Amino acid sequence: MRITAPPAMAMACHCKGCQKLTSGAYSLTLMLPIAGFEVEGETQLGALHRAESQHHYCTRCLSWLYTTSPGLEQMGFLNFRPTMLEDASWAVPFIESQTAEKLPGAATGARYSFKAWPPPSEYGRLMQEYAAEGARPR
Numbered sequence: 001m002r003i004t005a006p007p008a009m010a011m012a013c014h015c016k017g018c019q020k021l022t023s024g025a026y027s028l029t030l031m032l033p034i035a036g037f038e039v040e041g042e043t044q045l046g047a048l049h050r051a052e053s054q055h056h057y058c059t060r061c062l063s064w065l066y067t068t069s070p071g072l073e074q075m076g077f078l079n080f081r082p083t084m085l086e087d088a089s090w091a092v093p094f095i096e097s098q099t100a101e102k103l104p105g106a107a108t109g110a111r112y113s114f115k116a117w118p119p120p121s122e123y124g125r126l127m128q129e130y131a132a133e134g135a136r137p138r
Ligand SMILES: [Zn+2]
Pocket: 013, 014, 015, 016, 017, 018, 019, 027, 098
Protein backbone atom coordinates (compact mmCIF):
# COMPACT_ATOMS: atom_id res chain seq x y z
CA MET A 1 0.00 0.00 0.00
CA ARG A 2 1.16 3.54 -0.72
CA ILE A 3 -0.23 6.72 0.85
CA THR A 4 0.53 10.05 -0.84
CA ALA A 5 -1.99 12.41 0.79
CA PRO A 6 -2.50 13.45 4.41
CA PRO A 7 -5.43 11.99 6.34
CA ALA A 8 -8.61 14.06 6.68
CA MET A 9 -9.34 12.62 10.13
CA ALA A 10 -8.03 10.17 12.72
CA MET A 11 -10.70 8.28 14.63
CA ALA A 12 -11.26 5.54 17.14
CA CYS A 13 -14.50 3.55 17.08
CA HIS A 14 -15.76 1.69 20.13
CA CYS A 15 -18.70 -0.11 18.46
CA LYS A 16 -19.19 -3.81 19.12
CA GLY A 17 -18.53 -4.52 15.42
CA CYS A 18 -15.07 -2.92 15.65
CA GLN A 19 -14.37 -4.77 18.89
CA LYS A 20 -15.04 -8.04 17.06
CA LEU A 21 -13.10 -7.05 13.92
CA THR A 22 -10.01 -6.03 15.89
CA SER A 23 -10.27 -8.41 18.84
CA GLY A 24 -9.43 -5.23 20.75
CA ALA A 25 -11.24 -2.50 22.65
CA TYR A 26 -11.67 -0.23 19.58
CA SER A 27 -10.62 0.25 15.96
CA LEU A 28 -8.31 2.99 14.68
CA THR A 29 -9.02 4.77 11.41
CA LEU A 30 -7.28 7.31 9.21
CA MET A 31 -9.76 8.79 6.76
CA LEU A 32 -7.67 8.99 3.57
CA PRO A 33 -8.48 10.64 0.24
CA ILE A 34 -8.98 7.80 -2.27
CA ALA A 35 -6.87 9.79 -4.76
CA GLY A 36 -3.89 9.52 -2.38
CA PHE A 37 -4.06 5.77 -1.79
CA GLU A 38 -2.76 2.85 -3.88
CA VAL A 39 -2.88 -0.88 -3.29
CA GLU A 40 -0.63 -3.30 -5.12
CA GLY A 41 -2.28 -6.65 -5.77
CA GLU A 42 -5.64 -7.95 -4.67
CA THR A 43 -7.40 -7.66 -1.34
CA GLN A 44 -9.88 -10.08 0.12
CA LEU A 45 -13.26 -8.92 1.39
CA GLY A 46 -14.26 -10.08 4.85
CA ALA A 47 -16.62 -9.43 7.74
CA LEU A 48 -19.51 -9.19 5.31
CA HIS A 49 -22.29 -9.01 7.88
CA ARG A 50 -22.75 -5.29 7.19
CA ALA A 51 -23.51 -4.98 3.49
CA GLU A 52 -22.95 -1.19 3.37
CA SER A 53 -19.22 -1.50 4.24
CA GLN A 54 -16.52 -3.49 2.42
CA HIS A 55 -13.72 -4.54 4.75
CA HIS A 56 -10.53 -5.25 2.75
CA TYR A 57 -8.02 -7.78 4.09
CA CYS A 58 -4.51 -8.76 3.06
CA THR A 59 -4.68 -12.04 1.12
CA ARG A 60 -1.38 -13.19 2.66
CA CYS A 61 -1.68 -12.37 6.38
CA LEU A 62 -5.48 -11.78 6.51
CA SER A 63 -5.03 -8.53 8.46
CA TRP A 64 -7.67 -5.81 8.22
CA LEU A 65 -6.24 -3.13 5.87
CA TYR A 66 -9.00 -0.66 5.08
CA THR A 67 -12.73 -0.20 4.63
CA THR A 68 -14.73 1.27 1.79
CA SER A 69 -18.41 2.11 1.56
CA PRO A 70 -20.58 3.85 -1.03
CA GLY A 71 -21.17 6.75 1.37
CA LEU A 72 -17.45 7.25 2.01
CA GLU A 73 -16.58 6.85 -1.67
CA GLN A 74 -19.10 9.54 -2.54
CA MET A 75 -17.13 11.91 -0.29
CA GLY A 76 -13.84 10.68 -1.85
CA PHE A 77 -12.48 8.82 1.18
CA LEU A 78 -11.68 5.38 2.51
CA ASN A 79 -11.00 4.31 6.10
CA PHE A 80 -7.43 3.04 6.44
CA ARG A 81 -6.20 1.07 9.49
CA PRO A 82 -3.13 2.92 10.81
CA THR A 83 -1.96 -0.21 12.63
CA MET A 84 -0.77 -1.32 9.15
CA LEU A 85 1.82 1.51 9.04
CA GLU A 86 5.45 0.76 9.85
CA ASP A 87 5.20 3.61 12.38
CA ALA A 88 1.71 4.31 13.72
CA SER A 89 3.00 6.07 16.83
CA TRP A 90 1.81 9.47 15.52
CA ALA A 91 -1.74 8.31 14.67
CA VAL A 92 -3.54 9.73 17.71
CA PRO A 93 -7.32 9.66 17.35
CA PHE A 94 -8.84 13.15 17.12
CA ILE A 95 -12.40 11.92 17.61
CA GLU A 96 -13.87 8.76 19.06
CA SER A 97 -17.28 7.35 18.16
CA GLN A 98 -19.81 4.90 19.61
CA THR A 99 -18.67 5.48 23.21
CA ALA A 100 -22.06 4.12 24.33
CA GLU A 101 -20.57 0.68 23.53
CA LYS A 102 -17.13 1.43 24.98
CA LEU A 103 -15.50 -1.35 27.00
CA PRO A 104 -14.51 -0.53 30.58
CA GLY A 105 -10.98 0.83 30.75
CA ALA A 106 -10.75 1.71 27.04
CA ALA A 107 -9.12 5.13 26.63
CA THR A 108 -8.05 6.60 23.27
CA GLY A 109 -6.77 10.12 24.00
CA ALA A 110 -9.25 11.55 21.46
CA ARG A 111 -10.10 15.24 21.80
CA TYR A 112 -13.81 14.74 21.01
CA SER A 113 -16.10 11.90 22.08
CA PHE A 114 -19.46 10.96 20.61
CA LYS A 115 -21.95 8.48 22.08
CA ALA A 116 -22.86 7.42 18.52
CA TRP A 117 -21.48 9.08 15.35
CA PRO A 118 -20.52 12.75 15.09
CA PRO A 119 -23.50 14.68 13.70
CA PRO A 120 -22.96 15.30 9.94
CA SER A 121 -23.41 19.02 10.62
CA GLU A 122 -20.11 18.92 12.59
CA TYR A 123 -18.00 17.05 9.98
CA GLY A 124 -16.81 20.25 8.32
CA ARG A 125 -15.67 21.92 11.54
CA LEU A 126 -14.01 18.74 12.86
CA MET A 127 -12.11 18.14 9.61
CA GLN A 128 -10.94 21.77 9.49
CA GLU A 129 -9.74 21.55 13.07
CA TYR A 130 -7.97 18.25 12.38
CA ALA A 131 -6.28 19.70 9.28
CA ALA A 132 -4.95 22.57 11.42
CA GLU A 133 -4.07 20.72 14.64
CA GLY A 134 -4.37 16.99 14.07
CA ALA A 135 -1.58 14.41 14.26
CA ARG A 136 0.82 14.10 11.32
CA PRO A 137 3.57 11.60 10.53
CA ARG A 138 6.81 12.50 12.28
ZN1 LIG B 1 -17.01 0.69 14.83
